[in-house]
Amino acid sequence: MKLRFSIRLQLLVLSLFLFAIPWLGYKYVWELEQYLRIGQEQTMIGTARAVATALHERPALFDSQSAYLQNVRPGTDLYAPPIDVPIQLDGRLQEWQAVSPLIQSYNEENVVTWFAEQNVPVTLSVEHMVGRYDQYFYAMFAVTDDKVVFRAPNSLSVDRSDHLLIGMLDAQDTLHRYIISPYDSGWVNAYQLDDNPGRFRAVDNALEIQGRWELTSTGYNVELRFPITMTSGALAFAIVDVDDPANRAKQYAVGTANPNQSDDLGTVVTPSPEIERILSGLRYADSRVWVIDKHKRVLARSGSIHSSLGLNAGSQKSSSQGWWHYIEQQWLLPLYYQILTRPPGDFVDELADAYALAGKDINHALSGQPDSLWRLTPDNKAVILSAAYPIYIGDSVMGAVVVEQTTHGIRTLRNRALEQLFHVILAVMLLGTLGLLMFAHRISSRIRNLRDDTEAVIDPNGKIIGSLPPSRHGDEIGDLSRSFSAVLSRLQQYNSYLENMASRLSHELRTPIAVVRSSLDTLDEVQDPARQQVFLSRAQSGISRLSSILNSMSEATRLEQMISQEDTERFDIVKVVGGCVEGYQHAYPHRQFALRLSCEKVQLNGSPDLVAQMLDKIIANAVEFSQPESTIALHMWQEQRTVKLSITNTGPLLPKGMHEQLTQSMVSVRAEGNNADGPPHLGLGLYIANMIVAFHKGNIVLQDLPDKTGVCVVISLPVPQN
Structure with a gap:
């Protein structure tokens, strides 16, 4: 069965091409988003350049002991992040949970000194980190020890029990050693040791170093506080383990470095308050800004990545409650967001508590070339753009400025643009399709009416029984109607002529036939030759007239053939x-x-x-x-x-x-x-x-x-x- 492909169906199929409009609009907005991302990338690099310009040629902003190191020793060179609240020295370590990802673990691989044979099993491990609040360093030690040995009562020796050794250099690069060796759990202060690194004799109280030593089910915790001014940045800690309360022999020391050797001390990196003041003065509320040294350690940080939308997304939509708002919120937007994605309200920030950064952009910046990097968050909810720019001291790169933003602002703008675009496209498609259907209905109705009117003026035998009224429309269908009307009128006239042609031929043929018949009938009755000749002449005249009629009928055909030749x-x-x-x-x-x-x-x-x-x-x-x-x-x-x-x-x-x-x-x-x-x-x-x-x-x-x-x-x- 042959499929009937009507005009309305044809126009409906053609209207499907209107669906190319939303696809083109969608592609255009995506291209626009790419250009916005490029613009954001250039803006970010410009922001990093502006911050780096404020830090160029200012060596005082960089720690002299840490920034100039050629290599960083993990676990030995320490990072002291800022702490939001002061640490309560109670040995419970609760305030350290906010920076717990930065806690370092030390075990048998971190033995810095052996006092006995090295084949002694190491049963002690330490979790340790350093923090800064205001003008103080805070240190915590969560020690796991199978046997805790305190200092003997009335004992003057400070190194014949479990104890904590501290070594640091002052501003004149002089080594100072301190020891904490308590008699029992509770509040503790340090003793300063003499200058001979080979012995451990207390020479003075170091009341600036204070804290608490608290026993736990697995060992003990130690929390300390001491002024930042006590050290120029070179610092080391070591926990010395004593397991035999009888002979009190020292087994080994587990820690960050050997506190007894100035060349072995690690450096402590603390975010620079001066750099943080510079960053806060710049007021980059829409970005998170990092300043790192050449070892990628964080010196300062400002802003939050969760509030750094990047491109300003503009004001929120009006909260009108009209019918259009209801249709938009209940019907249209849920439909649009089947293909669109909203920027997430929250996402995982893996660098929230970072004390060191890494990335291609940072590597290029520390080599002297500004660069940018796009990355996904671990939960794949957000895209973060970071741009890094080098900081120069003389001709050397001493660090870099890293600026981060999310693309939430661009995505919000893209979504709003697509929402408005889809509104317009939906209206155009609905009105266009409706208009095409109405137009197709009107055209097909006029054609059907023309068909019906044409069939009505012709009876089943093919005879024209009426006239077709000509259309007054000026389009092609009206012209076709007038042509049909004229053709039917001419056919009707021609049919009338053909219907009367028999009478005309009968009229033309009747006279010569009658003359021939009457002459022949009379010829049989007349015997006179003279009169017979008259009737023969009359019969001959009738035959000539019949021949003339036949010649006239074939004249047109002969003339047409003659004209062609x-x-x-x-x-x-x-x-x-x-x-x-x-x-x-x-x-x-x-x-x-x-x-x-x-x-x-x-x-x-x-x-x-x-x-x-x-x-x-x-x-x-x-x-x-x-x-x-x-x-x-x-x-x-x-x-x-x-x-x-x-x-x-x-x-x-x-x-x-x-x-x-x-x-x-x-x-x-x-x-x-x-x-x-x-x-x-x-x-x-x-x-x-x-x-x-x-x-x-x-x-x-x-x-x-x-x-x-x-x-x-x-x-x-x-x-x-x-």
Whole structure:
């Protein structure tokens, strides 16, 4: 079964191309987002450059002991992050949970000194870190020890029990050693040891170093506090383990470095308050800014990555509660966000408590080249852009500024742009589709009505029984309706002619047949040869008239074949028309012919004989429909590249509605009974004339005179260029 592909279905299929509009809009907004990201990247690098400019050539901002190290020793070189609240020295270590990711673990691999044989099993481990609050360093030690040995009562020796050794350099690079060796759990202070690194003799109280030593189920905890000014940055801690309370022999020391050797001390990196003041003064509320040294350790930090949207997302939408707001919130936005993603309200920040940074952008910055890096958060909820710019001290890179932002602002702007774009596209698609369907319905309805009206004027036998009213619309369907109306009108006239043709042929054939029959019937009754000859002559005349009728019917066919084989030549039509008119004066003595020439000589390409034959047919028609002694006027003139000839005669007007049909084959409109004994009239004269004019690429027009006194035939023939 053949599928019916109607106009409405075709327009519906074509309307599907409207779905390309949202795809193009979506692609455009995505491209725009890429350009916004590039712009954000350049802005970030510019921000990092601006911060780095404020830090260039300021060596005082960098710690002299840590920033100039060529290598960083993990576990030995310490990082002291800022602590939000002061540590309560109670040995419970609760305040350290906020920076717990920075706690370092020390075990048998971190033995800095052996006091006994090295094959002694190491049963002690330490979790340790350093922090800074205000002008103090804080240190914590969570020691796991199978046997805790305190200092013996009334013992003057400070190194014959479990104890903590501290070594640091002052501003003059002088080594100072301190020891904490308590008698029991509780509040502790340090003792300063003498300058001989080979012995452990307390020479003075170091009350600046204070803290608490608290026993636990697995060992003990130690919390300490001492002023930052006590050290220039070189610092080491070591826990010395004593397991035998009887002989109190020292086994080994586990720690960050050997506190007894100044060259072995580690450096402590603490965020610079001066750099932090510079960062807070710049007020970068939409970025998180890091300052790191050349070992990638954090010196300062400002801002929060969760509040650094990046590009300003603008004000929030109005909270109107109208019908449009309801439709948008309940229907449209849930549909849009099937393909869109909202920026998450929260995400995992793996660098929240970082004391060192890493990344391609940082490596390039520390080599002297600014760079940027895009990265996903561990939970894949956010994209973070970081830009790094080097900090120079002289010709050396001493650190870098790292600026971070999320792309939440860009994503929010993108979503809002897509929301508005989808609103417009949805409206355009709905209105466009509705308009196309209405247009298709209107077009198809008009075509169906035209079909129904056309079928209604033709009966089942093919006979035209009515007329098709012409449409007044100016479009193609209206033009088609008017064409159908004209075609049906001409067919109706032609069918009427064909229906009457039998009577006309019967009328033309009745007389000669009657003459032949009556002559033959009378011939049998008459014996006189003279009278028989008269009846034979009458019969011969009827047969001649029948032959003339047959010849007239085949004349058009013969002429058409002759025209197709006719050779063309160059001839003067003025001369041909003039010669023909002179002949008509003798052929039709009861008519007057008046020829007026408005051009002297006009050359045409064609056949002068055919032109003369065409003129004969038209003049014969004019003579037949004019009154005796009337004048037939001919006028020839030239308009640009066209020569025109008019033949005018007085007499009856053209039949109504038959102006164009009279030049067609076998169309004749004459009063019945006229010219019964004259030549037959089968409506071929003007048809032959029209064929000859068409052969010469011209046209013929029949029209009534304006005063309604007769008829004028105008022939137009093109004049070829020389």
